[in-house]
Amino acid sequence: MSEQRHERPDRWRSTNPDLALLVLRVVAGAVFFAHGFQKLFLFTVPGTTAAFTEMGVPLAGVVAPSLAIVELVGGGLIVLGVLSRPVAAFLAVSMVGAAAFAHLGAGFWVDEGGFEYVAVLAAAAAAIAIAGPGRYGLSRVVLPERAAAILG
Structure with missing residues (x-):
């Protein structure tokens, strides 16, 4: 007896990862933007700088506003799928x-101040940095073809 394999049509195989990346980009990007x-x-630059200083972040006066801008602009770029790879890589490192x-x-649990939440954000950003924006990112529209392929 020959075993018959039931495969999904090619259109599903190539689309599902792109839809998954779209969902991941929109959710992770929106969280970073927020x-x-x-x-x-809400916290303001002075408030964020003070919090970073209290945590022992070196050069908090530079890091706090820079990171806030990168999260805001970078989150928007990730949602749009523009420059996704470098922006997501930077955000993963920041997490x-x-x-x-x-x-x-x-410890681990976020309700005790732990790292579980930032670990998920780091993993999501790393996945986007590795995979790129997928078919539904706008890099292909706004960047030259080679740049879009590399930078996503």
Whole structure:
């Protein structure tokens, strides 16, 4: 007896990862955008700088506003799928920094100040940095073909 394999049509095989990346980009990008907005406009730059200083972040006066802007603008770029790879890579590294400076000593659970939340954000950003924006990113529209392929 020959075993018959049931495969999905090619259109599903090539589309599902792109849809998954779209969902991941929109959710992770929106969260990063919201965090940047919060740091800039709710906590304010002086408040965010003070918090970073208290956590022991080196050069907090430069790092705090820079990171807030990168999260705000970078989150928007990730949602749009423009320059996704470098922006997401930078945000992944920043979340590792957040874990090291603010959360690692508190253990795993976020309700105790732990690193579980920033670990998920770091992983999501790393996945986007590795995979790129997928078919539904706007890099292919706004960047030259080679740049879009490399930078996503």
